[in-house]
Amino acid sequence: MSILTIIQIIISVVLIASILLQQRGGALGSSFGGSGEAYSSQRGFQKKLYWATIVLGSAFIIFSLINLVL
Numbered sequence: 001m002s003i004l005t006i007i008q009i010i011i012s013v014v015l016i017a018s019i020l021l022q023q024r025g026g027a028l029g030s031s032f033g034g035s036g037e038a039y040s041s042q043r044g045f046q047k048k049l050y051w052a053t054i055v056l057g058s059a060f061i062i063f064s065l066i067n068l069v070l
Contacts, residue, residue: 004070008063015056018049 023046042050 002067004063004067008060008067011056011060011063015053015060018053018056021049022046022053
């Protein structure tokens with residue numbers, strides 16, 4: 001197992017955790033627009049978690065492409 005594969009596994013586990021920690025309304029219907037509430041702005045921890053998810057997703061894609069080339 002190469003170091004790139006280990007880094008990719010670690011990033012994937014942290015990415016899954018950051019996605020599961022995000023709160024988006026509660027029920028399954030809210031993910032399809034079933035909730036009548038307007039989207040509220042993200043503040044504090046939620047905003048940092050949102051940006052961390054974007055960074056981790058980008059890092060996962062970059063490491064996947066690097067691992068594919070090498």
